[in-house]
Amino acid sequence: MSTTETTIATPVVTEPTELQKGSIGTSIPRKEDGRLVQGQGVFFDDIRRHGTGYVHFVRSPYAHAKIASIDVSAALALDGVYGTLTGDEVAIHTEPFFEMSTPPGAHIKDYALAVGTTRFMGEPVAAVAAATRELARDAAELVDVEYEPLDVLVDAREAVKDEIVMHEEAGSNVVWSGVFDWGDWEGAKAEADHIVTIDELHFHRFSSTPLECAGALVEYERGTGQWTLYCNHQMPGIGAIWMAPALRAPLDKLRFVTHDIGGAFGNKICLHPYYVALCLLARKLGRPVQWTEWRTDQHTANAHGNERWFHDVQVAVRSDGTMLGFNVKALDDCGAFPRYEPLGCIIWAQVTPGCYAWRNIRVDFTQVTTNKSPVSPNRGYSRMQHLWLTERIIDIVASELELDPVAVRKLNYVKTEQMPYETPNGCVYDSGDYARCLDMALELIGYEGIEGRRDEAAGRGKLLGVGIGSTLDSGTNNFGQSQLLNPELQFSGNNEAATVKLDIFGEVVVTLGTVPQGQGHETTASQVVGDILGCSPEQVHVRPGHDTFFNSHAGFSGTYASQFAVTGLGAVKGAADLLRAEMIQLAAAVLQAPEEAIELADGFARIKDGPEEAALPFMALGAIMNANNAFLPPDFNPTLNHRFVYRPYFGNVDLEKKMGKLTLTYATQIHACVVEVDQETGVVEIVDYAAVDDCGVRIHPQIVEGQVHGATAHAIGAALHEDFVYDEDGQLLTSNFYDYHVPHALDMPTLKTSAIESPSPFTPLGTKGMGEGGGGGIHCICSAIQDALRPAGKPIVYDSCNPSHRVWEMLQDPESTRANVKVVST
């Protein structure tokens, strides 16, 4: 490995912003709502083009098989079928997608359609385009594929043995492996009074399953070689980096257009294989092609969350409960292809110690492929799995050493007076007060009287338990962390763009580079711009969606990884500040006053001391500059149209020590809940639930609270129901909303929320990214179930998903879970 001289730079501390007190911090009506409640949103499937070919994919019924032959002739003979695409054509007309891993993962060949071998159930092996959706489906049935089934890997613990190898080119199922060793684990072990060991923990496979499935309408212009994708990709900048080289096309030949998107949660980042197939079909057939994914296909073959095993966990603890560190082997299962991977092998390190001040942490991390759906970032991506581990450790250690889980947390939390706090691996927690958030959450669930409630519940045959989930929502990635996996990767830092202009009739127009999917970007951007320019948010028009041709995006543009409030609004603020300065300059020139005498307020540029005497409405400024400018001096050339790229400063990562500032901000969410477990059935009922959020300055508190609600619902679903279960042949058993039970209105408890604001010292507005929530509810419910089951033989909650049958098994046989855990005291 090359050793680069690096210095871990101190983050740039941003001066407190001087905004006029306006709409920031108030929950104004969302701009998006008007069209969405009318049914007038524009989702990709709402767009029509003449002569469109509707696409249906032919998918593998086998989890692992050689493709002996594909015969499309019967499909092509059907009246109304426009054409087909097979893996053989894809292999000729495209390059395999760029792989981010070092070997062995680097040698994996991943194409838009299966080439020669199919490696997961539902993998597309061919595509058909026809005049209607129904016809395309009929024709797909007529494609004759001959398969020769192969042995199947569904368990990462088997895959890592390499007895069956899925990707011959790679020679191993291991994508990436490496050891992270921070602090002094051996020293911590020697210093500890107890070593608590846990043999195995399992974080299960699920995903956010956005209600709108994936898809696109793709047009190809033969004369220029330009593709336009009306789509729902949530990270087009990176999407284009994957797709353009595969299509052997320049980057600018891919125009991504999004408007309204029906949720994404990370699951719409890895759409490039499907989109490349659509691009090839649009070019081959000379007509627009449209594909809308079916729900069953979304569950089967698009975007699962990372499954992870934790083995041989060792925790060093002092007798007073002080946690000195831990040592663990992590085994991550990325499914059939490492599409966004192996980034999940490092992203967790943004939150290496979780909320705690332990200094000695050793993680031996391995990622393998299996014959299951490829994974994709999923709300809480990779940090959630790791935070679940840290919270499981805290509760298991507390339980085994008879310590109070609240007191242990407070003893070990990073303290507010330690902020900004540098973690053992060089990340900087910017601000926060975890203990205070915990106190607030406990108060909301009525923790004070809990012992009495336990007795009362026991009288009804119920076991009552209290759970806590302490999480960090790390936001604004430093993409330089990818170099800790592969030093050759040319990714580092982060950026986002926005454009703000004043138009001829005085309209303030904002163009974002982000790709919103319900987060209310139009609203919050208008609040920031309105406050900077001295006008109402209603006067600010924010264009919906993303369009490559707006030229208002940067390399990392998109909406992902909890960062809009920092990167997106940082760009908006930067552009609005530039526009403001020019508007003041122009007003000073027109009003023949010094710039210092001008203020922007109430939609006017006016003289501060005599607003009645000299005031120009924004319309006048826009009209003068754009259409009536002959009198302006020759050396005065404002544009009233500013594009700004916000770029947080991180410095380099240290490749040798695997350290660096991996993210800019750390929002906190502390969850607490009370559950009741039915001893007869194992059914878990949530009777009280609270989440306390701290994301620094909140631009729009109601939107923040909405994100907390949504993240909690995802977590509750994952903790109690949602599970992508495969049988031994690699068949997915939960491929639709019947079998994969997401929370319905009757499944959700009433959520109590509260918030504190610890402004980030590192961001332009004091904001922190939030929204993913770090899986707080999963940790919280696992914690509560374990607490509830204590009187029934102290079983250990070892899996992140605990439907009633698993809880019932723990009630019946607590000893088998306890065999997992040992305490060695010195």
Next chain:
Amino acid sequence: MAEPSTSASISVEINGEVYEREVDARRLLVHFIRDDVELTGTHIGCDTGNCGACTIQLDGQAVKSCMLLAVQADGSKLRTVEDLANDDGPNPLKQSFSSHHALQCGYCTPGMLMSATALLEANPRPSEDEVRTAIQGNICRCTGYQNIVEAIVSVNA
């Protein structure tokens, strides 16, 4: 014996307008509404009848339009989200959805509004439990339902 017919003429009233069309016998009602009549406010979120994004009213009843064939709607009166218009001032249910932040991405919203409209027509002042029961066939992946429930409860409160 004559070939069985694979299409049929239907006449459907949607939002007060009558549409007479020849449709494939197998065409789903939701595809007829979205693709043939081009009322794209009604959405599709699953293929098993679970999600409720396609909820409309058929002769006054909330139904999932992906669970019916277009030919089954022949002679019926349908109402879609586009009909919850603001002719007599803002629709109070829609207003309430917005003021309670009962939508994020907005994809489930048309179906939610149609289920809620059917509920409120039958029961103008529903309790929280009644609301949760009435929308249990509508999946929302963004909000956790809490604000949706509050929005519906407070319309006529």
